[in-house]
Amino acid sequence: MNPEDITxxxxxxALASGSSTAEAITRACLDRIAAHDDTIHAFLAVFADRAIExxxxxxxxxxxxxxxxxxxxxxGVPVAIKDNICLDHGRTTAASVMLExxxxxxxxxxxxxxxxxxxxxxxxxxxxxxxxxxxxxxxxFGATRNPWDISRxxxxxxxxxxxxxxxxxVPVAIGSDTGGSVRQPAAMCxxxxxxxxxxxxxxxxxxxxxSSLDQIGPMTRTVEDAAAVLEVIAGADADDATCLxxxxxxxxxxxxxxxxxxxxxxxxxxxxxAVDPMVRLIFGMSCKVFAELGAELMEVELDHAELAIPxxxxxxxxxxxxxxxxxxxxxxxxxxxxxxxxxxEELYIRSRSEGFGxxxxxxxxxxxxxxxxxxxxxxxxxxxxxxxxxxADYDAIFRVMQADAVLTPTAPGPAFELGSRAGAPxxxxxxxxxxxxxxxxxxxxxxxxxxxxxxxxxxxxxGIQLTGHTHSEAKLLRIxxxxxxxxxxxxxxxx
Ligand code: GLN
Numbered sequence: 399m400n401p402e403d404i405t406x407x408x409x410x411x412a413l414a415s416g417s418s419t420a421e422a423i424t425r426a427c428l429d430r431i432a433a434h435d436d437t438i439h440a441f442l443a444v445f446a447d448r449a450i451e452x453x454x455x456x457x458x459x460x461x462x463x464x465x466x467x468x469x470x471x472x473x474g475v476p477v478a479i480k481d482n483i484c485l486d487h488g489r490t491t492a493a494s495v496m497l498e499x500x501x502x503x504x505x506x507x508x509x510x511x512x513x514x515x516x517x518x519x520x521x522x523x524x525x526x527x528x529x530x531x532x533x534x535x536x537x538x539f540g541a542t543r544n545p546w547d548i549s550r551x552x553x554x555x556x557x558x559x560x561x562x563x564x565x566x567x568v569p570v571a572i573g574s575d576t577g578g579s580v581r582q583p584a585a586m587c588x589x590x591x592x593x594x595x596x597x598x599x600x601x602x603x604x605x606x607x608x609s610s611l612d613q614i615g616p617m618t619r620t621v622e623d624a625a626a627v628l629e630v631i632a633g634a635d636a637d638d639a640t641c642l643x644x645x646x647x648x649x650x651x652x653x654x655x656x657x658x659x660x661x662x663x664x665x666x667x668x669x670x671x672a673v674d675p676m677v678r679l680i681f682g683m684s685c686k687v688f689a690e691l692g693a694e695l696m697e698v699e700l701d702h703a704e705l706a707i708p709x710x711x712x713x714x715x716x717x718x719x720x721x722x723x724x725x726x727x728x729x730x731x732x733x734x735x736x737x738x739x740x741x742x743e744e745l746y747i748r749s750r751s752e753g754f755g756x757x758x759x760x761x762x763x764x765x766x767x768x769x770x771x772x773x774x775x776x777x778x779x780x781x782x783x784x785x786x787x788x789x790a791d792y793d794a795i796f797r798v799m800q801a802d803a804v805l806t807p808t809a810p811g812p813a814f815e816l817g818s819r820a821g822a823p824x825x826x827x828x829x830x831x832x833x834x835x836x837x838x839x840x841x842x843x844x845x846x847x848x849x850x851x852x853x854x855x856x857x858x859x860x861g862i863q864l865t866g867h868t869h870s871e872a873k874l875l876r877i878x879x880x881x882x883x884x885x886x887x888x889x890x891x892x893x
């Protein structure tokens with residue numbers, strides 16, 4: 399089985415028929431990583447021996463008469479995990495010097511559920527430090543390159559996960575999405591990326607960035623695989639009080655049933671001047687695909703769209719400033735050296751200054767300011783009011799206009815050159831124009847590969863995003879599957 403052809407269903411068929419083994423599939427992926435990851439740098443750590451051993455255990459069970467289904471929905475499927483998701487093996491660094499030596503004693507619920515379902519975790523992938531960024535360039539351990547054009551970023555913050563899927567290293571990766579970090583890198587690397595409704599997937603073991611926005615989601619080559627992975631990782635978890643007390647949704651059984659009377663809302667902002675002309679072209683073609691599928695396209699206005707970025711960055715930074723307060727060099731995080739006569743305060747200051755990179759420090763300062771007495775009503779509370787009206791705009795589209803999904807580009811442009819946004823951190827924040835709304839409103843949203851634009855180093859994928867009403871993952875995935883079948887753009891690998 400060629401690594402670039404592997405899918406979740408493909409692995410199940412191959413193992414059931416005996417045409418391949420979990421070990422052979424794992425080794426093929428590991429070989430590909432060994433051949434290309436020096437260039438791409440998708441992984442911060444690869445656990446080759448552990449992966450081969452676990453794959454061997456799956457094969458032994460199959461040899462003993464068990465079927466792949468009875469072992470689990472992910473039996474023998476190679477998976478990569480973003481390195482802000484804890485695993486009880488190796489290190490979990492969040493791509494930060496602060497956590498460079500951290501070994502988690504437990505696995506995140508999402509990672510544990512994948513392994514319980516038979517998945518083979520091959521390693522941990524690169525990210526922007528603590529998930530803060532849109533290009534993977536804020537990793538303390540070096541940027542990841544886009545497999546479609548290695549002079550470009552893979553997007554971020556889950557850039558390592560997206561690049562690993564796009565390079566054919568793994569069919570499935572897991573990312574986290576606070577303001578677009580699953581969807582934007584998926585778009586830039588030509589994969590599928592799904593952010594579930596808030597509370598669908600447990601955040602237990604996810605290193606917190608902004609707790610009211612963070613969700614873990616799948617990154618795959620196909621919509622079917624995204625549905626299969628979400629079925630495994632979703633569902634109630636006693637270890638996360640914000641995870642909804644209900645079973646994982648059923649997503650795969652009727653995935654290929656088209657949605658009748660489909661209504662797609664298209665916000666005016668989707669075609670704004672700030673969107674790259676080539677992205678607008680591909681977006682227009684995607685609208686046509688939906689029209690040809692019989693969908694009714696409705697032009698809508700997201701009245702408060704311009705508030706989304708300021709509200710998001712105020713709330714995300716405020717929550718980050720409190721979440722990251724625990725890294726003081728004593729309870730958590732790397733401890734700096736101080737002199738015998740230095741005051742204790744010096745230990746905190748040095749540990750935090752040496753452990754956090756510049757973007758993380760910037761956000762802690764912004765967030766601390768937003769929460770300061772005398773400013774909180776002007777900044778944090780205003781942002782929370784904006785969050786409510788943004789949610790109300792989406793509610794009106796789904797409840798009053800009865801739209802099934804809102805369609806936009808995922809990002810305003812294709813992958814940009816590595817280093818080209820250095821020195822302009824707030825320009826980078828605009829990458830999230832189309833993605834933060836779903837996080838602020840708690841909605842599910844999926845990015846799909848919709849076309850390619852030429853670049854000097856090859857061609858670059860462009861993504862579209864479908865946002866659905868809360869807990870409409872099943873319908874959203876069916877709409878995504880309709881598009882995937884009709885457009886036949888997705889599913890390709892770059893290397
Ligand atoms: N780019 C956004 C940020 O930097 C989103 C990050 C994310 O979703 N983790 O905050």
